[in-house]
Amino acid sequence: MNPDDPERIEVDLLLEGVYRRYSYDFRGYARASLRRRLWRRAHEEGAKTLSGLQDRVLHDPAVMDRLLRDLSINVTEMFRDPGFFRIMREKVVPILRTYPYARIWNAGCSTGEETYSLAIVLAEAGLLDRVRIYATDMNDDVLARARQGSFALDKMGRYEENYQRAGGAGDMSRYFSTQDGQATFARSLSQGTVFAQHNLAQDAAFNEFHLIVCRNVMIYFARPLQERVHELFLASLVRFGVVALGHKESIVAPFEDRYDVLDAGEKLYRRKR
Amino acid sequence: MTAYEIVAIGASWGGLHAVGTVLAGLDGSFGASVVVAQHRDGHDDQGLLPELLARRTALRVTEGEDKGPLAPGSVVLAPAGYHLLVEDRSVELSCEDLVQFSRPSIDVLFESVAEEYGERAIGVVLTGANPDGAAGLAAIARRGGHTVVQDPQTAERSEMPRAALAAVTPDAVLPLERIAPHLRRVCAEAA
Structure with a gap:
């Protein structure tokens, strides 16, 4: 994806905002699966863009709680592999x-x-x-x-x-x-x-x-x-x-x-x- | 015309034969990298799939490794139990929830291919007994990529190609044995 792709910019800004507002640092995460999870949260919050999600996350800690749940992958099982x-x-x-x-x-x-x-x-x-x-x-x-x-x-x-x-x-x-x-x-x-x-x-x-x-x-x-x-x-x-x-x-x-x-x-x- | 850089192939039931047939028709001169999401049982195949496919093609076949490279003329398979995604010309893996009851999911792969490669991507939906891949193929089409669906009448199971056809009007609907020649031709023309 190009560095000037609007969505890439939106992801960067959202992660920067999350870090500065809530001190959770997702800026170093791999982007493809992260983007999927951000979009899932955006859809569920009724946001049409990731900028829209950023607006909600910055102003409503409850949205951040839900986003945090999405961003921590908790798929696991006993004796996996x-x-x-x-x-x-x-x-x-x-x-x-x-x-x-x-x-x-x-x-x-x-x-x-x-x-x-x-x-x-x-x-x-x-x-x-x-x-x-x-x-x-x-x-x-x-x-x-x-x-x-x-x-x-x-x-x-x-x-x-x-x-x-x-x-x-x-x-x-x-x-x-x-x-x-x-x-x-x-x-x-x-x-x-x-x-x-x-x-x-x-x-x-x-x-x-x-x-x-x-x-x-x-x-x-x-x-x-x-x-x-x-x-x-x-x-x-x-x-x-x-x-x-x-x-x-x-x-x-x-x-x-x-x-x-x-x-x-x-x-x-x-x-x- | 923009050159195609990646071919994403999705298959489920009957996929070993179908994916093998497509890969058999491509050789080292093929200029795009190939990524494959074949539904597989997380438990039982211990790396057998890459071996079986490698026997049928001159291309190098490997399972996706974390942040491993995607290279022209080589095939990367989604490992059992992982979603395969692409980012910055390399592999990204995820153990997130099943999508369409599957991990690997074809939709997950195709959607990331669409985002990363846009009009430089080709998506191919082959045989299967569920609708995984339809939404992903639509994403590739929306971003200007080239789309191919196996003719459901020639598919071992027709549900998956039918679901893809319901979601998108592809650039080509082809019987299995004509898919590799088609890929060679569109890649050569666009290069």
Whole structure:
């Protein structure tokens, strides 16, 4: 799209306005899917242009709340990509076992499905009481849901199937109780987990980790913001710490040579020094 | 005349054969890049689709990688479980909600191709059993791109090409085996 395309200008101005008015920084996001979500919000607010949406967002915080919900992608499932969790058991658990105590950062945890999946893998490896999981997201609403650990019961069939493919031992149902159409996961799974707000686009390093899991989060970021996050990860990883990315993501330049590939297919990387 | 830079192909049921047939008719001299949204099961095909398609064409076939390049004469497939979009001549992926019950969705791909490439885009809707792709093809037409729909009578499932025909009057309605020659011709004429 040309730099003088009116819609491109409207997107830039809207994101600048959102940042200055509400301090949420979406300026470094990848534009194609962002534009789709902006337009969805514009249609629902009855705005005919993105400038019209900007007008509403700047003057009505309730519109910003709704836009924020649209802009944070919260599509997730338990044991998504079962192969990833299988390789976690095979290649990452033995590494974590070498530490007396390990810290794990689940960056962009959304409503927590991935976090609870990790906790189950760690519990089955007998490591859950030797790790602390920091599960972060920019969106407080999804964190509140993640803390509850309750997911729609009708999804459990699929999650159970994923769990089996991920090398699960027995039935996943032993980890949750059911009530009113919800499956609520056992407190023992999440008591070593800290759910906290952190925005990868804006916030700094806050601890040193042995494992960072950040899958399909940075696909929504343009290259310069991805570079910022990789910088942040290096500042947050112990020597020989592991980073897990989504299936279609890689460590971006110029950071590739700071890592060895631990598993090419499941996108696991290990910091060299 | 503006040269075409991208061909976006959408298919669902019966798409493996149909997409393969179109790609088989294109070779390394084809000057546009090709992007494909083929509905696929998020679970079960572990990278098999690119392999099967690569066997049928001289073009390089890969699955879309985050921010990966789009290059003339190469084919990028939407990965299972991701929407494929285009931005600044490269790939953008998204795991957003299903669109038209699908991820990848043809509408999502076509709409971003329309926005990014305008009149330099070609959209092709092939066989399928649902209406995904119709709105996207209309977006490509609205932005001045070239539109092609597989003749529903030659499609393994006709619902998808019929939905596209209901949404837009395309530049060409063709039986499957004539689509690749048509693409070669319009690209060569416009170049």
